[in-house]
Amino acid sequence: MSEHTYAVIMAGGGGTRLWPVSRKEKPKQLLPLIGQETLFQSTVKRLEDLFSPDHILVVTVEEQAREMRLQAPEIPEENYLIESSPRGTASVVGFAAAVLHKRDRNAAMAILPSDHFIRNRDLFHYLLKAAFEVAENGYLVTLGITPTQPSTAYGYIQQGAPLDGQYKYPTYNVRRFIEKPSEQAAGQLLRTGDHSWNSGMFIWRADTILNEIDKQMPELGGALKNIASAWGTESQTEVLSENWRGLKVETVDYGIMEKAERVAVLPAGGLGWSDVGMWSSLFEVLLPDMDGNIATNSSLHLAHETHNTLVYGSSNERLIVTIGVDDMVIVDTGDVLMVCKTDQAQKVRDVVGHLKKHNQEKYL
């Protein structure tokens, strides 16, 4: 990769639907949900073949940064960009672009979530390289994921005509972005064959996205100019927090991508991608046994007439026995036990909401 390419890891979210393992203090990306490494560590490792550590940036909040520095000490301190408070992905993207553009006028960057899983690392690297080539032509590039089911959990991207020019990988103009659809609508989108899931992975030059922000979100653009000019000076933190405070909370999809003109998509199949969005996602990324069961983290599972059931334990001394259990997720932590039908895993969010409402903060 060129010396002007950078990776920016976005790590602000909570991962409510992976409660009770994901907690306020230790959100999803900082947990070893899949194997020994945390999702954040896997994300960093996945990038280190392409980017040197000083070309990997992390945008996050201070509460999480402390743990991240421990988990990925190879990333230099100045590459941690700390939001004074969460202001949505549009601000995050702009912040990283402004800092990188000040550092390197030719910077190009890949924006990547900290908490996704990708099985096929080689293909991922190939796609990133291809996307950076497209980005050099002034495009806002997004990686689409070829859908495998009519999911209502993701936004969709409809592709248009192939992009003019010679590229390493089939690349298309984006016709439109579609917000999370109903189940029926998702089925229709799937059948057209020209829709991808919006993975939240973007590739562009810093100047391209900054120009687009100036056009579409001028207020954010102005704040970013203030931040950039103070960056590297003594007043850096103060100026950041002053300008950050008033920002409108907005996503990059809605705030920028949906109305941008030069947007391209690389529809990727076979990445083995998962956003690990909820407990049922683990069936996509971990290998089940012959009966479809998965025992992960520290767990001693005795499965008797049990099928398609995930057990996430917390101690190899504690025996978890299931009898006549099908299609279930069992998560056993120190202070909470959760038993959830796999196809109801999205409702974990409702339970978290209920606990919040009833002041059961100690379990959150």
Add this chain to the structure above:
Amino acid sequence: MSEHTYAVIMAGGGGTRLWPVSRKEKPKQLLPLIGQETLFQSTVKRLEDLFSPDHILVVTVEEQAREMRLQAPEIPEENYLIESSPRGTASVVGFAAAVLHKRDRNAAMAILPSDHFIRNRDLFHYLLKAAFEVAENGYLVTLGITPTQPSTAYGYIQQGAPLDGQYKYPTYNVRRFIEKPSEQAAGQLLRTGDHSWNSGMFIWRADTILNEIDKQMPELGGALKNIASAWGTESQTEVLSENWRGLKVETVDYGIMEKAERVAVLPAGGLGWSDVGMWSSLFEVLLPDMDGNIATNSSLHLAHETHNTLVYGSSNERLIVTIGVDDMVIVDTGDVLMVCKTDQAQKVRDVVGHLKKHNQEKYL
């Protein structure tokens, strides 16, 4: 009740199917499975309105006696009859009869399991009184339970003609005892209308049962004579253990009742009886909420779209969340978590067998 009537509580068993709460060290009857009292304590309390504590005997093994003395200190020490090793219910019944007959030549006794539940205490008392009247005429009397389902977990008793004479409660000659039937056979028995479940509750005079033992199990009869003549002397324990060792392990049903001639049954409906034989039995004895759920022992249950599910916890600090769960039993102890489909509850026994076979004694 007359000064010659006694209650004998049989407490030897383990309650394997109530694992992982029922353990080798602390079997079913010594646990507070229903409310605050243990099943043994409830059994004693249920009898105390009819019998003074010195007319209540307990036959058990030494390992359990220690805990029982703590749980029911009102029962005098000499009323604990300790089997040197378990030899089946025929021996237990004979042992108690021999000791009581030596104490009181006119003794009549009710044999009662230590680990059953009876909701309707008044009816139970009424039936016992009625049964003692029948027993005074030289009958071996058994309380039958009117079946509410074609259960394969119990033996059945077929009634014959009504007993001659005037009795407080409809009383019948017993036509035959039937061992645990197949499901199909159970359905047929139920439809006849003249079969009861064999509850394991018997009422008779001590001399009646001792004569019957002499007739049908002469070896046991001989041993009991030796034990009785040494009872109350210095050699009591030695003689007991010598005579006990060689005894054939036999149930009172198979060894005595099935071939006895003067056997009577009082078929009881409405007792609210349960043998609390397995986890699913708790749905019969505890009151579920509107959704059919039960949270018992120490448990903090948050039920989200959950129905007919029992949660048996071990701490009010530990939150147990269920989402989209139906017809399940969840038992959460310190070292074992069990999640079991309610209609598979009898298979807990197989799991215990599996653990035994694989030397996982620490969980038993």
